[in-house]
Amino acid sequence: GAGVSQSxxxxxxxxxxxxxxxxxxxxxxxxxxxxxxxLGQGLEFLIYFQGxxxxxxxxxxxxxxxxxxxxxxxxxxxxxxxxxxxxxVYLCASSLLGSPLHFGxxxxxxxx
Amino acid sequence: AQSVTQLGSHVSVSEGALVLLxxxxxxxxxxxxxxxxxxxxxxxxxxxxxxxxxxxxxGINGFEAEFKKSETSFHLTKPSAxxxxxxxxxCAVSGYSSASKIIFGSGTRLSIxx
Numbered sequence: 001g002a003g004v005s006q007s008x009x010x011x012x013x014x015x016x017x018x019x020x021x022x023x024x025x026x027x028x029x030x031x032x033x034x035x036x037x038x039l040g041q042g043l044e045f046l047i048y049f050q051g052x053x054x055x056x057x058x059x060x061x062x063x064x065x066x067x068x069x070x071x072x073x074x075x076x077x078x079x080x081x082x083x084x085x086x087x088x089v090y091l092c093a094s095s096l097l098g099s100p101l102h103f104g105x106x107x108x109x110x111x112x
Numbered sequence: 113a114q115s116v117t118q119l120g121s122h123v124s125v126s127e128g129a130l131v132l133l134x135x136x137x138x139x140x141x142x143x144x145x146x147x148x149x150x151x152x153x154x155x156x157x158x159x160x161x162x163x164x165x166x167x168x169x170x171g172i173n174g175f176e177a178e179f180k181k182s183e184t185s186f187h188l189t190k191p192s193a194x195x196x197x198x199x200x201x202x203c204a205v206s207g208y209s210s211a212s213k214i215i216f217g218s219g220t221r222l223s224i225x226x
Contacts, residue, residue, distance in 0.1 A: 033214065042118075042218030043156075043202060056213050091156070100146075100158040101214065 002026070004104035006092050012110045013082055021077040021107045025094030032069055033101065034077050038088040046090075049075065050097070082111045114139045114205045118217035126225045131175075131190040133220050135203030138184065145186040146204040146214065147177055156202065162186060173197070198224045 005024040013019050025032050034046040045059035049069045060066070064082075069075040079086055089108050093101040119134040137143055147159040160171025167179045173196075177188045186203060202219045206212040 035216070043204075043216035045213060045215055048213040093156075100161065101148075101156070103155040103157075105155050 004092055004094050004102050006090075006104035006107050008107060009105065010108045010110075012112060015084060015111055016081055018078065018080045019082055019109065021079075021090050021092075021109070023075045023077070023092030023094075023104060025073065025075070025092070026102055027073075028096070029094035029102070030072070030097055031095045031101075032075050033093045034067055034075070035091045035093065036088045037091055037106070041088075043091065046077070079109075082109075084111045087111045114143060114207055114212070114215050116203045116205045116215065116217040118203050118220050120220055121218065122221045122223065124223040124225060125193050127195055128192050131188070131193045131197065131222065133188040133201050133203075133222065135177075135186045135188065135217060136184050137186060137203075137205045139205060139207065141207045144206045144212075145177075145179060146206075147171065147175070147186075147188050148202045148204060148216070150200040150202070150219075152199065159188070159201070193222075193224050195224050195226070198222055 007022045030051045032049040035043040037043050047067045048056040064080045067077045087110050089106040091106045093103045095101045115138045117136045145162040148156045149159050150156045159175050160169045162169050162179045170176045175190045177186050200219050200221050203217040204214050206214045
């Protein structure tokens with residue numbers, strides 16, 4: 001079956017613009033994560049959705065970042081008024097409860 | 113709260129030598145522990161995981177890791193390195209609940225010398 005799909009694969013935007021990143025998880029996976037990967041910084045946790053529970057937003061770096069997951073499936077990460085320090089690869093992962101994470105190929109965001 | 117510390121952002125070993133990648137964790141509850149690998153230009157994939165069934169966990173490609181509660185460690189080893197093992201390796205932790213979020217370390221880049 002299809003894996004985790006992220007779009008776009010690359011996004012170049014001007015500082016101050018808003019961007020939306022999309023994640024299509026594996027069908028039936030109840031858990032969905034967003035991470036940010038910067039050079040030398042590892043995987044920074046951003047937000048975690050699990051079933052119908054309230055999302056764990058404790059990793060979002062500022063109020064410019066938000067995410068939603070509609071119908072327990074597709075998720076969108078929105079960054080408002082982008083800054084140069086937002087440049088990174090944004091990774092989405094999904095899983096069944098207690099099972100290994102399946103990662104997408106990521107969206108490389110470049111803020112100019 | 114959970115966290116992991118990976119000692120050494122870059123490790124270089126000779127082909128055929130022992131691979132040892134270090135990971136120490138902090139957890140307020142019994143943890144689940146994971147090692148993930150990211151090969152060049154590929155996505156992350158699971159190497160192995162510890163979920164309390166056995167302290168020595170065997171994973172893919174000849175890797176294994178041992179959970180040592182007294183040392184709060186979960187180091188990754190492989191007896192003999194291959195050139196194909198060159199990759200970025202990430203240690204991760206979650207709480208002793210499958211609903212707990214998974215937190216990753218900063219990663220260790222493994223290079224293999226011919």
